Amino acid sequence: MIQTEKLVRKFGTTVAVDSLTLQVAEGEVFGFLGPNGAGKTTTVRMLTCLIAPTSGSAVVNGYRVGRDDRQIRRSVGILTETPGLYDTLSAERNLQIYASLYEVESPAAQIDKYLHMLGLWERRLDAAATLSKGMKQKLAIARSLLHEPRVLFLDEPTASLDPEAAHIVHDFILELRRQGRTIFLCTHNLDEADRLCDRIGLFKTRLVAVDTPARLRTQLFGRRVVVHLSQAEQGLADSVARLPFVKSIQVVDNKLVLDVEDPESNNPALVRTLVGLGAQVQFVGELRRPLQDVYLQFIRNA
């Protein structure tokens, strides 16, 4: 759905995006993560034909950037970093303008649909300026969906939203994923990326890493299992350490923290061994490193 090949954008001598090669499949939610000034917005602008690449190529929704710009603009939706609404006009009027610009076939029906879907119906006649930040963001999302694009670019969709408003936007993104839309999500919010994205790309002028959040964690930190016991002793840990799949083991309070190769296949044997040694197992779970650790590790080394 989105394909880039050695995409480069320079501003004078400054390289904003360096040789970006990337594929985003249809129906995928792809998280594009990176620090401020990493070139994320520049990438989105190139892929939505707002600015031209210096070199390289990109295909969006089957159309080539630089050659089929109008078709790309027609077929994608974009939520820009700031909502960019016409503040003096009503929510409904804002949508009417964009429905016309996107040549929506049944504008009234589409506007009603998204006003209802995003909980804006009651405020449709109010000036955009009077809406809360969350509502403005939802209105901007509605605006980007009026023409039912199959590909959606969301640039910081929950930035500066309160947790409740962010939650509503998250749920809406999940709904869009269920509808099979391709979503390119630029975000600083690592929990958001972890929760919503099928894959993430860590980006700092160039693509540092790209994979599912789980695989990126494994790649950096392996897989860690935590076993809660009624009482954990070092002798027990030493016995468990002899199991072939255990790479390392620590005792922390009444917990054993183990690095193992494949928890799904190793855990049954681990539990059997512990029970055989007389340990009383309370819980077994995977200790997930926060995505922040993964992000910082990759970005600092970039």
Add this chain to the structure above:
Amino acid sequence: MDKIKTIVLKEWAEVFRNQLVLFTVVFMPLMFAAIPIGILFTTRGATANELMSQVPKGVSELCPPGLSLAECFQVYMLSQFMLLFMLTPLMVPVNIAAYSVVGEKTSRSLEPLLATPITTYELLIGKNLAAVIPAVLATWLSFGVYAIGARLMISNPRVVAALFAPVWLLAVLLVGPLLAILSVNFSLMVSSRVNDARVAEQLSAVVILPLLVLFFGQIAGIVLVNRRMMLILSLILAALDAVMLWIGTRLFQRESILVRWR
């Protein structure tokens, strides 16, 4: 065509909520109509010799034969103020057009707008018409008010006929709209290159200067506006408008407008 209409209606919906702009569009043209009517009213009782002593010598050329000196003065007065109706289409749209692009930059609405399938040409034509139409209508309205007021002040129908002389009809009906287009194109160019609405308005006002030269030139008796001059001016303006629109479309580079704006 629908996209152009959408832009025009959007601009009007936004701009006419600003009472200052509404004031400029309505009040200034009406003031331009009221001033000459007021002068005609106050000079009604003056003697012909008093009046003609204030008038440049070349002005007698403007007088249709058979008019009295006092009537000749009225024709002179009318012709002086006619240039105000050429000033209106230059000044009125500046407020609308100067804010047009820079306003979208400051409200951050330009990026989502440029991300739609609208072409630069459609966008500029839409913004152009949104400023030109009110300016032309305001000019014609104030000319109408002026014509009615002058008719009530002036008893001689030949003097009134001078008000509707081809040179002034040309000025109001053709040169006015052409000047409005020129003013708007210039203002849009400025608006797309600067990042501050106040700077855009100040720079856009420069377009009024050449007409002020004509205005004061006529008052001083250096320039006498006639039909030939007005026809030449129309042709020059038409050509200038076409060139300005072409340059404006090329200068309106979506990319640099977005990238340079912070």
